[in-house]
Amino acid sequence: MAAVTAGGPRAAALRLLPLAPAVLLLLAFFAGPIVWTVWASFTNAALTGAAAADTRFVGFANFARLLADPAFLDATVLTAVFLLASGVVGQTALGLVLALLARHRSAPVRGAVTVVVVGAWVVPEVVAGFVWVAFLEREGTLNALLGAVGAAPQNWLYTAPMLAVVLANVWKGTAFSMMTYAAGLAEVPTDLEEAARVDGAGRLQVLWHVVLPLLRRTLATTLLLVTLQTVQVFTLIYVMTAGGPGGRTTTLPLLMYQEALRFGDLGYGTAVALALLVVAGLFSAVYIRALRPEEVR
Amino acid sequence: MRRTPISLSAAALAAALTAAGCGASEDDPDTITVVYQDYGTFHAADTLFRKVKEEFEAAHPEATVELRPIEAPAEDYQTQVNLMNGSPAEAPDVIYEDTFTINQDVEAGYLAPIDDYWAAWPDAEQYHARADAAVTALDGHRYGVMLGTDTRGLWYNADLLERAGVAVPWEPATWDEVLEAARAVKEEFGAEVTPLNVYAGTPAGEMASMQGFQMLLSGTGDTLYDEDAREWRTGTPGFLASLEFVRAVYAEGLALDPRDALNPAVGTLNNEERIPAGELAISLEGSWATQSWIESANQPWPEWADTMRFAPMPTREGQDPGATSMSGGWSLALGSASTNPDLAWEVMAHALNRENATLFAVEGAQIPLRDDVASSEEFQAADPTPDAAADLVDVTHFRPAYGDYPRVSLAIQQAMEAVMLGDATPEEAAAAYADEVAGVVGPDNVREG
Numbered sequence: 001m002a003a004v005t006a007g008g009p010r011a012a013a014l015r016l017l018p019l020a021p022a023v024l025l026l027l028a029f030f031a032g033p034i035v036w037t038v039w040a041s042f043t044n045a046a047l048t049g050a051a052a053a054d055t056r057f058v059g060f061a062n063f064a065r066l067l068a069d070p071a072f073l074d075a076t077v078l079t080a081v082f083l084l085a086s087g088v089v090g091q092t093a094l095g096l097v098l099a100l101l102a103r104h105r106s107a108p109v110r111g112a113v114t115v116v117v118v119g120a121w122v123v124p125e126v127v128a129g130f131v132w133v134a135f136l137e138r139e140g141t142l143n144a145l146l147g148a149v150g151a152a153p154q155n156w157l158y159t160a161p162m163l164a165v166v167l168a169n170v171w172k173g174t175a176f177s178m179m180t181y182a183a184g185l186a187e188v189p190t191d192l193e194e195a196a197r198v199d200g201a202g203r204l205q206v207l208w209h210v211v212l213p214l215l216r217r218t219l220a221t222t223l224l225l226v227t228l229q230t231v232q233v234f235t236l237i238y239v240m241t242a243g244g245p246g247g248r249t250t251t252l253p254l255l256m257y258q259e260a261l262r263f264g265d266l267g268y269g270t271a272v273a274l275a276l277l278v279v280a281g282l283f284s285a286v287y288i289r290a291l292r293p294e295e296v297r
Numbered sequence: 298m299r300r301t302p303i304s305l306s307a308a309a310l311a312a313a314l315t316a317a318g319c320g321a322s323e324d325d326p327d328t329i330t331v332v333y334q335d336y337g338t339f340h341a342a343d344t345l346f347r348k349v350k351e352e353f354e355a356a357h358p359e360a361t362v363e364l365r366p367i368e369a370p371a372e373d374y375q376t377q378v379n380l381m382n383g384s385p386a387e388a389p390d391v392i393y394e395d396t397f398t399i400n401q402d403v404e405a406g407y408l409a410p411i412d413d414y415w416a417a418w419p420d421a422e423q424y425h426a427r428a429d430a431a432v433t434a435l436d437g438h439r440y441g442v443m444l445g446t447d448t449r450g451l452w453y454n455a456d457l458l459e460r461a462g463v464a465v466p467w468e469p470a471t472w473d474e475v476l477e478a479a480r481a482v483k484e485e486f487g488a489e490v491t492p493l494n495v496y497a498g499t500p501a502g503e504m505a506s507m508q509g510f511q512m513l514l515s516g517t518g519d520t521l522y523d524e525d526a527r528e529w530r531t532g533t534p535g536f537l538a539s540l541e542f543v544r545a546v547y548a549e550g551l552a553l554d555p556r557d558a559l560n561p562a563v564g565t566l567n568n569e570e571r572i573p574a575g576e577l578a579i580s581l582e583g584s585w586a587t588q589s590w591i592e593s594a595n596q597p598w599p600e601w602a603d604t605m606r607f608a609p610m611p612t613r614e615g616q617d618p619g620a621t622s623m624s625g626g627w628s629l630a631l632g633s634a635s636t637n638p639d640l641a642w643e644v645m646a647h648a649l650n651r652e653n654a655t656l657f658a659v660e661g662a663q664i665p666l667r668d669d670v671a672s673s674e675e676f677q678a679a680d681p682t683p684d685a686a687a688d689l690v691d692v693t694h695f696r697p698a699y700g701d702y703p704r705v706s707l708a709i710q711q712a713m714e715a716v717m718l719g720d721a722t723p724e725e726a727a728a729a730y731a732d733e734v735a736g737v738v739g740p741d742n743v744r745e746g
Contacts, residue, residue, distance in 0.1 A: 046405075052383070159556075245498070
């Protein structure tokens with residue numbers, strides 16, 4: 001510590017110099033795009049046409065249009081449904097159940113479950129999308145199985161598109177929450193559980209009154225991360241349904257892609273991107289408040 | 298001093314990343330970058346430019362022709378080219394460009410006028426005057442040279458229609474006669490054969506809008522856009538009648554099952570699988586459908602000429618001129634960021650010469666625009682486009698080439714999709730379309746009814 005004060009600010013600056021390239025890279029590739037996105041959402045930036053040559057500031061026009069756009073409202077609702085169904089109920093709850101079930105099991109059982117679940121997580125998103133298309137399409141595996149018991153084949157991606165993408169995302173993402181919960185559960189002291197059991201608590205009571213409260217921090221962090229991952233799922237949905245049929249799976253990221261790249265309206269597309277940020281932020285704020293430890297409240 | 302190597306290597310890394318991000322090789326004036334689409338059943342541009350590259354580089358040893366094929370459907374192809382054009386270092390020199398997007402790209406400043414090259418080019422006189430308007434932008438300058446044009450109509454399997462009791466050659470005079478033939482096929486073959494394909498819905502994209510809906514609308518006397526009054530039209534009887542036709546085709550089970558029609562690859566599947574397998578009797582499709590069947594196709598089907606025939610799409614009640622069609626066409630355009638436009642033009646001119654234009658017209662099943670190609674024996678012998686399709690250029694229509702069109706087109710696809718899925722009646726879908734268009738172009742630019 002003495003060295004820093006002895007060297008004075010010049011030495012401190014010299015010490016920071018090696019950081020400069022990293023900072024520059026971060027500014028250029030991380031902060032840059034974010035600032036550009038915010039700027040673009042206030043302009044009529046476009047991929048082609050007169051606006052591409054002469055981009056102008058349009059104030060809040062994109063946001064006014066956003067709020068009046070029924071496609072945006074639909075996409076927001078679908079994003080919330082997708083998030084609640086696949087992120088909160090699916091990944092988080094299923095991950096917790098799997099982690100609890102795998103706890104206190106023998107090592108081979110735990111290992112087998114982990115390999116299966118993590119396997120899905122490791123698969124790249126595009127591949128996962130195609131796997132699910134192959135499973136759910138009309139000539140797919142599911143129909144072959146159902147056909148064996150006499151059910152009529154149908155294209156699940158067409159009859160139940162939202163359910164299809166939710167299932168795929170749960171399948172793909174559960175490993176993440178399962179692993180964080182497993183780590184959290186390992187930290188729960190067994191003597192507390194034993195003490196509760198001695199006091200006559202049943203298994204569910206132990207879970208509810210002892211284990212879950214101790215897991216609250218892990219729960220909050222996982223929910224937050226899962227939410228941020230889920231609202232931005234694009235590849236999986238795009239590969240499986242491309243937002244269809246009839247816009248029934250057009251979540252905000254797909255709407256953003258459609259506006260910015262298919263229609264070349266970068267200004268409006270970036271406004272949708274910022275709206276996505278707001279949706280994710282709102283959900284995160286809710287978790288953080290709801291799961292804040294009592295002592296802080 | 299010990300830290301210096303680290304910061305040096307970090308700086309070197311940063312420099313390397315920056316260089317990699319900017320694609321430094323583009324500034325070489327002897328390298329001409331050509332960007333084109335290579336997707337689905339369309340490989341004619343790839344065949345053409347591979348040949349051009351080989352010949353041009355042999356004749357000009359100092360020059361390099363860099364090919365940038367983009368494997369994407371038309372909409373995504375345009376997006377990718379626009380993204381390339383957005384960065385001067387990445388911008389291509391020669392662009393395979395849909396004539397339909399020339400106005401937008403000129404307004405964006407992506408294209409360079411070629412009036413001077415055109416005036417000095419001896420081959421220019423071979424071009425049919427029809428090809429001029431499509432490549433001349435609103436500013437009066439010429440921005441491209443058309444490679445070919447196309448028409449649309451009814452491809453049918455003569456064998457299937459005959460077995461279903463429909464007289465062949467089939468020449469339907471009204472929409473009802475089209476539906477009657479489709480019903481006869483359904484009667485005869487049941488679920489084995491899809492009677493009539495009409496592209497519909499958003500996954501099919503522009504195919505649904507142009508090959509499907511606008512082939513109907515243009516036969517009703519109504520239009521999407523009134524060129525004289527300069528306003529979009531909604532709530533017209535023709536719009537409703539067209540949706541009614543879509544409803545009839547899908548509700549009666551004459552068309553592909555909606556789940557198959559809503560597959561983005563429906564066009565490829567129809568032309569490469571269903572039609573050769575005799576599972577599709579009639580398809581409202583482009584004149585270029587033969588490109589899926591010729592020898593150089595993915596899955597050649599040399600026997601196509603024995604069974605497949607082409608009939609013009611009739612107008613609704615058979616009103617004058619009796620048949621209708623929609624046309625488009627692709628061109629070669631010169632990028633405005635080209636560091637060596639003279640050499641780029643030479644590559645273009647080579648790709649457009651008589652021999653190569655013939656190759657493209659045959660491989661891409663295009664209707665050629667060069668008189669010397671159209672009349673050459675070489676082309677006539679190999680011409681895969683039926684005369685009936687080529688003749689439709691006299692009655693054909695074009696899409697309104699304005700910046701708002703892609704959104705209007707999407708609204709059409711959505712209206713079709715709602716009707717084919719039974720989510721909306723044709724009246725409801727037409728009303729939703731009217732609202733959507735008013736929102737897209739502004740209520741002042743629309744006339745309803």
